[in-house]
Amino acid sequence: MAEIPVAPFRSGAFDWPAEPLAAQRTATSPLRSPEASAKRTLLPPDAVPAKPGRKATAAWISTHINLLRVTDAVMVSGAVFAGLLISGVGFTPRIESEAGGVLIAATVTLLWLMALEIYRTRDSKVLGVGADEYKRVASATLRIFGLMAIAAVVFSVHGGAAFVTVSLPLGLVALTGNRWVFRRRLTREKARGHHLSRAIVVGEPEEVRYVVQQIARKSGPVYKILGVCLPGARRGASLRVDGQQIPVLSSTDDIARTARLSDADAVIVAGPLPGGNRFIRELGWKLEECAAEMVLAATLTNVAGPRIHWRPVEGLPLMHVDIPQYSGAKHALKRVMDVAVALAALLALSPLLLVLSVIVRLDSPGPVFFRQDRVGKDGTRFGMFKFRSMVVDAEARLAALTQQNEGAGVLFKLRDDPRVTRCGRWMRKYSLDELPQLWNVVLGNMSMVGPRPPLDREVNGYERHTHRRLLIKPGITGLWQINGRSDLSWDEAVRLDLYYVENWSIAGDLLILWRTFRAVFRPSGAY
Structure with missing residues (x-):
């Protein structure tokens, strides 16, 4: 096996002794300077907060999602109310009765909000990351209005044109703007090192280095890298990534215990591990005990999400990669x-x-x-x-x-x-x-x-x-x-x-x- 390019690393919050787990949980971690913390997590020195812990992070994210849910409801209600007011003015036919108009408005509002929930537009995994959040909002809105338009024709409901011509575009703009404002809030917090998912990256040194580099280069931070686990490596070393030293927490034989002790939210598998698929399957089982999710980093370069499709065949998950299209x-x-x-x-x-x-x-x-x-x-x-x-x-x-x-x-x-x-x-x-x-x-x-x-x-x-x-x-x-x-x-x-x-x-x-x-x-x- 080739020598792992690591440098000595003798101090840090994860330099725990080989003691029983109960004793380690009561031990006090060594203090570390903000500069050292920033160096290890690839965050700027002035952006390193006190360690929030998984519960504090989960509580903040939950509050963020609930606030988003409330403001979404306000935006939807406002858009539907605007459509109700404009009904009967100019190009939109009047609803037959005031009570009928209120009933239709309430139904549109309720169905719209339900669609936003069903399409998981506030899933913590898409908030503040890429365009998927906006796509889900648009899909939920357009599909629910499409279904309501079909229902209006089938059941001969008259006077709802204003909801399509006014509420739909106004609501889409309002919801998109609301998501942008909340995304700015979330990105600002994460740029300061707050409320990031605490992650460990495992795999061969070169693949781990590439994954850490890509995470560090993202404009919107997602993970706080606690350290890495490398095959055959020993705790106390470090892996050099873009001039910074990332602590080696353990070898790949001790990933689950390392995730538990470091209170990690996620373990990112950067590539093949010794033991192959069986090892990864058993690792997933072990991570259930500490509620850490396992993230498999695809090593297919230049392949984005829309080109990847999962198609299970007799229990075998097959990843299909679409051929790029240069016309059409x-x-x-x-x-x-x-x-x-x-x-x-x-x-x-x-x-x-x-x-x-x-x-x-x-x-x-x-x-x-x-x-x-x-x-x-x-x-x-x-x-x-x-x-x-x-x-x-x-x-x-x-x-x-x-x-x-x-x-x-x-x-x-x-x-x-x-x-x-x-x-x-x-x-x-x-x-x-x-x-x-x-x-x-x-x-x-x-x-x-x-x-x-x-x-x-x-x-x-x-x-x-x-x-x-x-x-x-x-x-x-x-x-x-x-x-x-x-x-x-x-x-x-x-x-x-x-x-x-x-x-x-x-x-x-x-x-x-x-x-x-x-x-x-x-x-x-x-x-």
């Missing part, structure tokens, strides 16, 4: 959304575009716009438009700056590029120079969301698998822009683009667009 109805819908958003943005931003054009013209000699050849879908070349942010002879001066390149991989980037103009510096910082690319979207060369549009010289340096970035249209924004842009390593930038190419969705695009607005005002890696 979904892509046609994406094109419609691209054109609609781009045209609306060009219209709304036209005064700003005019002001920026004047600033660029007055700032330095040369044209307002800069046209550069880029590589698009299937390797086709197109001219990408930008506001000129460099001097006119920037391309001619590139060769002299090659030795100072700070970019990753085949990219050329220079933080203090002498070719950038005065207005170009702040336009690049806030991505204002990229606004003319909206016209590229209208023309069909680009999409609102997609991989980064590469240069010819970059494509010529691609490895074989990297060419998969060209399977769909490049985007004005994408995962690369909201995750650090030029600060990303080349491998990470490629991984994000390939992930998007194979797993994109309309809902995911909307989420990326929303996060792009935030990234513009809080720029990172833009130069």
Whole structure:
């Protein structure tokens, strides 16, 4: 067996002696500094709270969900009441009687709230994580209104049009806004290290390291990593992850006892373990005793949830992975959304575009716009438009700056590029120079969301698998822009683009667009 790359680790809250369990539960854990705690849990030093314990965390989450339940009820009631008031005004027919209207409103409210419960829109596993929470709210709302519309036709119920034309859109907007506010509250608490699920990661060192890295890089924290369990390792060592030391709590032979002693909420299995499937099955049984859930981390890179389907066959759970689709109805819908958003943005931003054009013209000699050849879908070349942010002879001066390149991989980037103009510096910082690319979207060369549009010289340096970035249209924004842009390593930038190419969705695009607005005002890696 290869030597495990760990470093000495002699103190910490989990450095318990080999004593009987009862004695260990009454023992006092050694004190540790906030700096040490922050280092071990991959949280910033000023964001490390006192250990809340599982009960305190569960109580806070329960209160959070109950508050969300109350505010959802207020939003739904308000939307239905608005529909009742507007009934009989303008385009909506009047309900036959006031009592009938109140009865219909009460029924719609009750069924709507029941649907939100049935679809588990407040499940703690989806709150504050990804787009699934919003999808569940939308699905519950649309399906219940669909069923009510069918019932209205079957039972000849008249006067309920206002609930569809007013209550439905108003309620969807209100519920989505309410979830966003509560998500901000939850994310703010978790960013401070509060109310995180306390987790142990187990598996081979490299797989454990990858899982810990991915958890640490998430914009919305979910787990607080207590430590790791490695095959053949001994307590008292540590595993180095991105310059930080994560304590090794035990070997994989003692996972259940370690989870019990550390009061872990979850044990994350990062990959195959010695003993195979039988070991994992028995581990699940042992974890039931300490009420810790077992989480299996899928090692299939670049595969997202919508492409994964579980289909049990005679008691055997089979995971099916759908083949990525690069054409069809979904892509046609994406094109419609691209054109609609781009045209609306060009219209709304036209005064700003005019002001920026004047600033660029007055700032330095040369044209307002800069046209550069880029590589698009299937390797086709197109001219990408930008506001000129460099001097006119920037391309001619590139060769002299090659030795100072700070970019990753085949990219050329220079933080203090002498070719950038005065207005170009702040336009690049806030991505204002990229606004003319909206016209590229209208023309069909680009999409609102997609991989980064590469240069010819970059494509010529691609490895074989990297060419998969060209399977769909490049985007004005994408995962690369909201995750650090030029600060990303080349491998990470490629991984994000390939992930998007194979797993994109309309809902995911909307989420990326929303996060792009935030990234513009809080720029990172833009130069």
